[in-house]
Every structure is written in structure tokens, then in C-alpha cells.
Amino acid sequence: MAETDLARDDEFELTEEQKLLKESLLDWGERELPLSRVIEMNQEGHPFPEDLVKSLANLGVIMGPVPEEHGGSGLSWEDQAIIADQIGYIDPSIATAAGFMAVETGWGYTLNRYGNETIREKFVKPAINGDQFVGIATTEPGGGSDVAGFESTAERDGDDWILNGEKTFISGTEEAQKMGGAFWVNVRTGPAPEDAPHKNMTSFCVPVDADGMNFQEPYRDAGRMAISTGGFIMEDVRIPDRFRLGEVDKGFYYTMEGFDNARILIGASSVGVTRRILEEAADYIKERETFGNPLAKYEGIQFEFSDLYTRMKALRLMYQQVARMQEKRYEEAGKGERTGSPKTYSATDVARWISMIKWKAPHLAKEAADKAMHWLGAAGYADDYVFETAWKGVMSYCVGAEGGANIQKIVIARETLGPEYVPYK
Numbered sequence: 331m332a333e334t335d336l337a338r339d340d341e342f343e344l345t346e347e348q349k350l351l352k353e354s355l356l357d358w359g360e361r362e363l364p365l366s367r368v369i370e371m372n373q374e375g376h377p378f379p380e381d382l383v384k385s386l387a388n389l390g391v392i393m394g395p396v397p398e399e400h401g402g403s404g405l406s407w408e409d410q411a412i413i414a415d416q417i418g419y420i421d422p423s424i425a426t427a428a429g430f431m432a433v434e435t436g437w438g439y440t441l442n443r444y445g446n447e448t449i450r451e452k453f454v455k456p457a458i459n460g461d462q463f464v465g466i467a468t469t470e471p472g473g474g475s476d477v478a479g480f481e482s483t484a485e486r487d488g489d490d491w492i493l494n495g496e497k498t499f500i501s502g503t504e505e506a507q508k509m510g511g512a513f514w515v516n517v518r519t520g521p522a523p524e525d526a527p528h529k530n531m532t533s534f535c536v537p538v539d540a541d542g543m544n545f546q547e548p549y550r551d552a553g554r555m556a557i558s559t560g561g562f563i564m565e566d567v568r569i570p571d572r573f574r575l576g577e578v579d580k581g582f583y584y585t586m587e588g589f590d591n592a593r594i595l596i597g598a599s600s601v602g603v604t605r606r607i608l609e610e611a612a613d614y615i616k617e618r619e620t621f622g623n624p625l626a627k628y629e630g631i632q633f634e635f636s637d638l639y640t641r642m643k644a645l646r647l648m649y650q651q652v653a654r655m656q657e658k659r660y661e662e663a664g665k666g667e668r669t670g671s672p673k674t675y676s677a678t679d680v681a682r683w684i685s686m687i688k689w690k691a692p693h694l695a696k697e698a699a700d701k702a703m704h705w706l707g708a709a710g711y712a713d714d715y716v717f718e719t720a721w722k723g724v725m726s727y728c729v730g731a732e733g734g735a736n737i738q739k740i741v742i743a744r745e746t747l748g749p750e751y752v753p754y755k
């Protein structure tokens with residue numbers, strides 16, 4: 331296998347534009363973010379190379395599906411998934427702030443869709459241009475999986491809202507403070523009805539520099555150290571009503587849409603991570619000889635390689651398919667703002683597929699990194715190889731980020747067996 335076969339994987343299925351997009355990203359990666367820099371940044375802990383975010387933004391890949399009239403590139407969801415895949419290949423930690431912003435496009439895109447002109451001008455366009463950060467803050471100390479179970483509140487005060495509460499395990503808190511920008515924040519705007527706790531939730535776009543936003547020291551995570559994970563306490567944060575996202579009390583539905591978009595891209599980027607791991611490992615096992623043969627000749631190793639490679643290809647087709655379904659939904663319902671309802675696929679039609687890719691793709695990448703470490707022996711255990719960095723990075727998406735594995739399994743069962751089998755009801 332030539333060194334770049336996996337890098338340029340599956341080109342026969344892509345349009346000419348998509349091939350160019352992939353090539354330009356690969357060139358960018360080789361120039362600006364070689365593997366050695368990814369590893370170094372993960373070892374340093376929260377470095378913030380502003381130039382990197384800016385140069386990636388210049389390619390038009392941050393929030394690519396935002397329509398051109400709103401300052402985006404008007405890309406399709408399939409295009410953005412291809413971008414996420416390629417970012418995962420370039421940065422297998424999925425943690426450098428630049429790569430993170432392209433992969434986490436789902437939230438910025440959804441924020442644009444439910445935000446108004448003020449939000450678009452003040453926060454969305456600057457984030458697309460790489461000048462500001464847009465993040466998501468749903469998780470609270472009381473838990474993350476139960477999105478309807480949080481306690482932060484907003485109370486109406488004339489034309490404003492007063493927000494109080496705490497958000498934890500939020501990606502990019504340090505970067506957001508350095509760059510400026512905003513977080514999508516969910517709060518309660520009424521008590522949680524016992525039979526429907528997802529009701530009475532409202533979403534706001536909260537500026538990082540709003541008075542009363544008190545950021546905490548970032549956590550020392552096991553991995554993904556090139557981007558911070560932190561928290562903040564909101565103490566009487568006054569937010570104008572024009573920073574509200576969509577309708578009052580409907581935040582849960584917008585948040586689920588944000589999760590769907592984010593999960594497609596996490597799935598796609600994890601496929602890219604697996605691709606890079608297998609490529610790096612293939613180079614090694616073809617080169618390294620034991621008992622007179624290259625490691626790649628031994629069935630104990632090549633069969634594992636084939637297994638991982640096959641599952642990676644299946645997941646690639648899966649993210650492509652689900653990205654196309656999501657694109658169709660937005661074509662019918664309005665990509666920039668809501669102009670109608672999706673007709674061909676409902677939200678629950680796509681949710682099952684999205685959960686499958688969000689569950690399986692990061693786990694495959696983690697398994698590939700683990701296997702590759704075994705194939706390399708002692709060399710695989712050294713922290714200047716990609717495998718350890720990748721393993722730690724994708725592990726974040728296995729344990730919780732964008733929803734833990736069990737939550738994805740619940741969605742798949744709910745959409746397949748029926749809602750009466752949801753375990754927490």
C-alpha cells in the first residue's frame with residue numbers, strides 16, 4: 331500500500347469539488363498541522379495558536395453548511411462530514427482548537443439557524459472567519475446525559491433575562507475567553523413538568539464576556555489537552571431577549587437538533603482518526619521484521635488490520651448516508667432559517683442512524699489505536715507516536731462528549747423497538 335492510499339481513501343465516490351476540498355485540507359494539514367505538532371500541542375496542554383484557527387477558517391470549513399447569505403460557505407452536510415473526516419485524519423486527537431471548531435460545526439450551524447440577525451452578525455460570522463469561538467454548554471454538575479434534568483434558570487426582567495446556574499465539562503472555555511465569542515446555554519424558564527421534564531427549557535446565546543460569567547480553572551483531562559475543558563458559574567448574568575435562540579420553552583428540541591448535527595461530524599471525524607491510525611500502523615508493520623518476516627505477514631496482525639479496515643469502510647458509508655439524509659431535511663426545511671418542515675425524513679428517522687455512527691465510530695478509532703499499540707510493541711507505547719494521543723482524544727467521545735455510548739444505544743432501541751421501551755421512563 332502506498333503511503334497515501336488511506337489518506338486519499340474512497341475518492342471514486344466523491345464529486346470533483348469534494349476531492350478538491352479534501353486535497354486542500356490535506357495540503358493545509360501537511361503545511362500547518364503535521365502530526366508532530368498535533369502531538370506536541372497535546373503534550374503542552376492548552377496552547378492556543380490563533381494563526382492555525384485563522385488559516386483553517388480561510389478555507390471556509392468552519393460552519394461550512396451555513397448559507398452564503400449568512401456568511402458561510404453554503405456547503406452540504408456531506409461536504410462538512412468529509413471535512414470532519416479529513417480533520418480527524420490530520421489531527422487524530424480531534425483537539426486542536428482549529429480542528430475542533432471545524433468538527434464542532436454542528437452547534438454553530440444550529441445556533442445560526444435559531445439565532446436572529448444580531449446573533450449572526452455578533453457571533454456566527456466572526457466564528458466562521460476564525461476570529462471568535464462558539465461553544466455549547468448544556469452539561470451541569472448534576473449530570474449530562476439527562477439533558478432535561480438540569481437546573482440553571484432564566485427569569486424575565488423587562489426586555490432582559492437574568493441567568494443563574496453552573497455549567498461543567500465545557501469544551502473550549504480557555505480558548506473562548508482568549509478569542510471572545512459565545513456559548514449556547516440551556517436554562518430552565520419554568521419548572522420541569524414531572525411527566526415531561528424536557529419542557530420549559532430555553533436556549534440562549536451567552537457572550538463569554540457578559541458580566542456575571544465566572545470561568546473556572548480548566549480540568550486536567552486524561553487527553554485532548556490541545557483544547558481546554560472547563561466550567562463556568564452564571565451569577566445574575568443579564569442577557570437581552572434578542573440573544574434568545576428560537577422560542578421560549580422550546581430549547582430542548584433545538585438542542586437535540588444541535589446534538590444530531592454534532593454527532594454526524596464526530597462520527598465522520600472518528601473515521602478519519604481510524605484512517606490515520608491504520609495508515610501509520612501499516613507503514614510500521616510492513617517495515618518492522620521479526621523472525622525474518624515483516625509483521626504485516628503474520629495473520630495475528632493482518633487479520634486484525636483487515637477487521638478494523640472493513641468496519642472503518644462501513645462506517646464511512648454510514649456517515650455519508652446520514653449526512654445526505656440530514657441535507658435533504660434541511661433542503662426541505664430551510665438551511666439558514668426555518669422556512670418549512672422536513673418531508674422525506676423525520677428527525678426520528680435520522681436519529682437512529684446518527685446514534686449508530688456516534689456510538690460506533692469513536693469506539694472503532696479507540697480500538698484501532700489500542701490494536702496498533704500492540705502491533706508496534708514497545709514503540710507503540712511511546713508518547714511520540716500518534717496512537718496514544720489518538721486513543722486519549724477519541725476516548726472523550728466514547729465516555730461522554732456529545733453523548734455517551736449508552737445514550738446512543740437507548741436512541742437506537744427507542745427508534746427500533748418503540749418508545750415504550752425507553753428505560754428511564
Ligand SMILES: Cc1cc2nc3c(=O)[nH]c(=O)nc-3n(C[C@H](O)[C@H](O)[C@H](O)COP(=O)(O)OP(=O)(O)OC[C@H]3O[C@@H](n4cnc5c(N)ncnc54)[C@H](O)[C@@H]3O)c2cc1C
Nearest residue numbers: 466467468469473474475499500501726730731732734736
Ligand atoms: C472532553 C469532554 C468535553 C466535553 N465538552 C462538552 C461541551 O462542550 N459542552 C457540554 O455541554 N458538555 C460537554 N461534555 C460533557 C458531556 O456532554 C457529558 O459527559 C455527557 O453528556 C455525559 O454526561 P456525564 O458525564 O454527566 O455522565 P452521566 O450522565 O453521569 O452518565 C454516566 C455514565 O452513565 C451512562 N448512562 C447515563 N444514563 C444512562 C441510562 N439511562 N442507561 C444506561 N447508561 C446510562 C452514560 O452513558 C455514562 O457512561 C464534555 C465531556 C468531555 C469528556
